[in-house]
Amino acid sequence: MVPNESDAGRIGTPQVWLAGHDRPKLSSIKIIPMRDVVAAIVATFFVFFALRLATSLTRDRRKRRQERVELETSGQSILAEIPSDTGITFFTEDTAAFHFGQHSIAKTAIMSARVLINGAPIAISVRAGAPVTNTVAHDIVEERSENLTRDQWDVAIDTNDDTVVVPCGAIRERISQELARCIFAALKNTLESPK
Numbered sequence: 400m401v402p403n404e405s406d407a408g409r410i411g412t413p414q415v416w417l418a419g420h421d422r423p424k425l426s427s428i429k430i431i432p433m434r435d436v437v438a439a440i441v442a443t444f445f446v447f448f449a450l451r452l453a454t455s456l457t458r459d460r461r462k463r464r465q466e467r468v469e470l471e472t473s474g475q476s477i478l479a480e481i482p483s484d485t486g487i488t489f490f491t492e493d494t495a496a497f498h499f500g501q502h503s504i505a506k507t508a509i510m511s512a513r514v515l516i517n518g519a520p521i522a523i524s525v526r527a528g529a530p531v532t533n534t535v536a537h538d539i540v541e542e543r544s545e546n547l548t549r550d551q552w553d554v555a556i557d558t559n560d561d562t563v564v565v566p567c568g569a570i571r572e573r574i575s576q577e578l579a580r581c582i583f584a585a586l587k588n589t590l591e592s593p594k
Contacts, residue, residue, distance in 0.1 A: 463480075463486075474493050478490050478491060478585050479581050482568060483566070490565060511523060511525040511556075513555040514580075514583045515552070516551065516552060517551050518551075520555075524591065554579050554582045
């Protein structure tokens, strides 16, 4: 539709339409409901969150794999991977020492090892000729009942100068118990082996 000539003299902005086209009607314009906009924003947020989480897990897995390779190439064997607030800490062994995080514990300096549940010793291994400070049965940790699965499991390593506590955690399904048992078995083997 073309405006007629009588409209040209009016004050204001002239309206020009192309021939064959009418001005759009409000009923023909589709308005997207607000709930659809909000749903799209929330879905986009969840997609970005999932991608970020997947990237973070992949990065952590690669970092842990690289740390394992570095430890193994340096001659250390990994005995346990202990979860902590800052990530995974390795408990390793080489020919001369045990290593836990920043601690290096010489095998010749170890006097005793204790498995602790909530701070109480349940098993101990003492080097021959070393003074015994905590007397409990000298047997290795045996299967415990299910009511102990949420207790704090630790391994205390007594040396000539210090005591290093390896926190094995309070993870469900006996994971903490297995970590403590593995570490204690390696320490006991070292303490009881002839020099």
